[in-house]
Amino acid sequence: MNLNSKIFIAGHKGLVGSAILRKLEKAGYEKIITRTREELDLLDNQAVADFLHTEQPDFVFLAAAKVGGIYANNTLPAEFIYSNLTIQNNIIHQSYLSGVKRLLFLGSSCIYPRLCPQPIKEEYLLTGPLEPTNAPYAIAKIAGIEMCYSYNRQYNTQFIPVMPTNLYGPNDNFDLDASHVLPALVRKCHLVKLAAERDIAGIEKDQRIFGPIPEDIKKHLGISGKKISADKKPKLVIWGTGSPRREFLHVDDLAEACVFIMALPQNAFKSISDENSLPAKGVFPLINIGTGEDQTIKVLAEMVKEIVGVSCDLTFDSTKPDGTPEKRLDVSRLNQLNWHYKIKLSEGLKQTYEWYKNKVKG
Ligand SMILES: NC(=O)c1ccc[n+]([C@@H]2O[C@H](COP(=O)([O-])OP(=O)(O)OC[C@H]3O[C@@H](n4cnc5c(N)ncnc54)[C@H](OP(=O)(O)O)[C@@H]3O)[C@@H](O)[C@H]2O)c1
Structure with missing residues (x-):
């Protein structure tokens, strides 16, 4: 990825997407593509196909999703599973068809089993039952990860799933019925x-x-x-x-990590690829993004x-x-790639x- 690359940020009005946009703009990237929900409904597969084929972005940050706290997840389970599966299916599949060079898929740490050993290593995925309050959301995200692996295996794409911990910062959702x-x-x-x-x-x-x-x-x-x-x-x-113990990462740190991972040369991933599971997961394994600290x-x-x-x-x-x-991520893979968080919780708050x-x- 260079300053001249065409980059699409899906969900650029949200907490994560807006932070990625700020980061890319600050770094001097010149060809950033964004669309509001009114301009492009990501639930509409044909609209997504037309958009990606016309715009031909090289890189896609998939930060659009239906996101919410425990109350929203518990009361709107059908919307959570349907919207997340549909948005990611549309963007991942159409990104493959339109020849996107690399895509970053944002999952969430709630994909891991409810009673995971701590800190949570990427390899604990699918080793136990999920937290029931957000299982529909988590299962959609797990399907997204498997989709990245499968497209990478079958089509040689570079679709990278990353799992951020709980995030906070400007443009967060402060609606008390839906917020984290x-x-x-x-x-x-x-x-x-x-x-x-x-x-x-x-x-x-x-x-x-x-x-x-x-x-x-x-x-x-x-x-x-x-x-x-x-x-x-x-x-x-x-x-x-x-x-309950929770870990929090400032969204500006997350955005920095996402841009860092997106720009890494392919061989950098070799050091963290899960040799035991090759070729099932390929050279782009899951990467946790967090601080590794909780309270x-x-x-x-x-x-x-x-x-x-x-x-x-x-x-x-x-x-x-x-x-x-408890939900504390093991961030050794990210640290191995030489990325560490910067903003302390007290400062970020x-x-x-x-x-x-x-x-x-x-
Ligand atoms: N927030 C966290 O603590 C956290 C933690 C870990 C992982 N993540 C992941 O990070 C990603 C982004 O989360 P976020 O917190 O930034 O969520 P967010 O603030 O709710 O932003 C989501 C964005 O997606 C857009 N969107 C949703 N449905 C759409 C549709 N049908 N068509 C077009 N746009 C649509 C929203 O548009 P509108 O502005 O129109 O609503 C919004 O801009 C998600 O995949 C989430 O799982 C978040």
Whole structure:
């Protein structure tokens, strides 16, 4: 890949796609192709075929998907499996037909079995049952990985599956019905702060930008209609017990890793290819992308509280699911390729909250 290569970023408005776009633009890549959902519905195979055959990109970052937290995954399982299978089928197959040189397929660490030994090595894939709350999403992603391997074997393509850990940063989804744990915590802490200051105008503005506040959270904040209760202290309620351990990577680090992998010469992959499984997986094995470090949700919540500047106690709603108890990636393959993360969690959280505040400031 060079500065003159034609590069398509599928999903460039999302958390990951927008970070890859920022990274490529900053590095001076000149021929970046993007399409909004309105311009190109990636669920439409013919539209994807026409687009790729007309544009003929050399490189494709597949960062478009239906993504969400535990609540969204649990309540919309059919949409999760259908959308993810369809988008990836369309893009991977049409990329092969239109002669794309290399494609990066973004999976997710939830593809690994629920009770994996830690840290999670790439080879643990398909060695045990999945976390049931996101199995439809995970199974779609596993099919995408197998599709990359199969096309590489049969058609000699260079389709590379990468598995990022939990991500966060600018352009994340802060909609409390769909968000992941970290953006939900940032927004809930910000709302607790506004509620404690009785700032109803601030709360309304926040809802206009990041979506409505669910009724149960309004209750915890003491909001009723256009009023904030004067006698109730706003509560910060967190789903689950707070004990699950999670790893987080800033999305700018992820984007850097994705561009790094996309630009690697083919022989660089030899050092990490899984000799035992050749030729089944070929020279482009799965690559985990993360920090290799984790902490409990409780510790994360305390960090977010401090950064936002709220002093309330944490309340854990243990009637809600925890999800996988532990999920820390083994990032030796990536380290072997000579890539390491740079942005520390405390620094990335501060930067993300600054971005959030600027958005609500307008
Ligand atoms: N977020 C994480 O923590 C995380 C962790 C590990 C892996 N990943 C992976 O990274 C990839 C991107 O995730 P993300 O967090 O960036 O998700 P995101 O913020 O929800 O972005 C997804 C993007 O895909 C686009 N999209 C979805 N359906 C589409 C369709 N039918 N036609 C056209 N565009 C469509 C969305 O368009 P709109 O803007 O129109 O909605 C959006 O731009 C996914 O494969 C995900 O599995 C994410």
